[in-house]
Amino acid sequence: MPLSDLPHGELPRERLLAHGAAVLSDAELLAVLLRTGRTGEHVLDLARGIVAQFREEGLAAILRMPAAEFARIPGIGGAKAATVLAALELGRRAYAGTHGMPHLNEAADVMTLLSARCHAERREHFFVLPLSAKNELLMLADVSTGTLTNALVHPREVFEPAIRCGAAHVIVAHNHPSGDPMPSAEDHRLTRSLYEAGKLLGIPVTDHVVVARDGFFSFAEEGLL
Template structure:
C-alpha cells in the first residue's frame, strides 16, 4: 500500500493500462487530463478519441475513476483565483516549458474556486487553434460559472498577437450570450505573463 501511494499519477495510469509510462499513450492522456480530477467526468467516447485507446482501455480508466470516487479522501481546500498572478502561479510550471502552444481553461464556480482544468487545444510551435464551442462545451459540462483562459508562447514573449486578441473577444462575446463569463486570458512566456484583462484587450465594444 505504501509503495502504491508513492507512485505518481502517470505511473498509476501506466500500470492500470499496462503501458509504458514514457510512451505516447500515457503522454497523451496526461497532457489532456493532467490530474486525476480532470478524469472525473470523462466519457468512453472522449477517451477513445485518443489513439491507442479502445473500448477495453476506456472502460478500465472509467472503472478506476469510479473506484476512486467511491473511496476518495476528503477534498483539499479549493484553490481560489483572485488575481492574474494567482493564475500564473498555478499554470506557469505546466506551460512555460512546453515546446508547443497549449490552450488551457480554468473552470470556476461562483466563488472563484477552481473546479476543473482542461487542456482545450494543443497547437504547433507557433499557434494553438481553439474554437469557442470546445471551450464552452467543457465549461457547461463542468457546470462552470466562469472561465479563465491560459496559453503559452514557446518563444518566451508573452505579448498577445492579433489572433490572440481576436479569439479572446470571440470567447467573451459567446460567453455573454450563454451566461458564462470569461474573466481573463493569461498568456505565459518564459517567466513573464500578460493579463489581457489588465491590458484592456477584452472589450468587445458597444
C-alpha cells in the same frame, strides 16, 4: 511477456494487494497498468524504459501529451495508452479533491497554476478555467493543442466545460513556448470573439492570460476586457 511470468511473490499486483501501492516503484505501478510487454521484452522492462524516458519531466508529462503520441511509443498502443492516461488523470483529480481547488483571484494565480504544467511544452495549449461566483476553480480543461486558429479553438469547445460544471464565469489561458508572453494579433482576435460569445451565453470571459517563461500577460489587467 506478461506479469504472470514473474516468480510467485514478486508480482507487483500481488505486492500491491498485500502491502499497498506505496511499496511499489514507479515502474512496478506502471507495469500493473500495462499488464503485458511486447515480443522479446518483459512488461517490467517496458515500464522501466518508459519511466526512464520521462525521468527528467516526470510521469505527469504523459498527461500533457496527445493520447495518440503516447500510444505510438513501442509496446504501448491505444488500449494501454488509455489505461495509463485514465489512471494518471484519476490520480490528479483525487489529489486536487483532497487539497481543494484553488481560488483564482488575479492573473498571477493563473500563472502559478499553469507555469509548472507548461514550462517544458513545445506547443501551445489552450486552457479553459471555469470558476464559481467566489472565484473557485471548478475544473481545468485543456481544449486545444497547436497553433491558435479558428479550426482549433472554437467557442463550442471553450464554453462546453463551463456549461457542464455550472460556471459563473470563465478565464481562458494559453502558453507561449517562445517564452514571450506578449499576445499576437490572433490572440487579440480570439479574445474578442470569446468575450462576445460569453456575453451571449451569460458566462462572461473575465480574463485571457498568456503564460510564458518570461512572465504572463493579462488582457483584463491591461484593460483589454
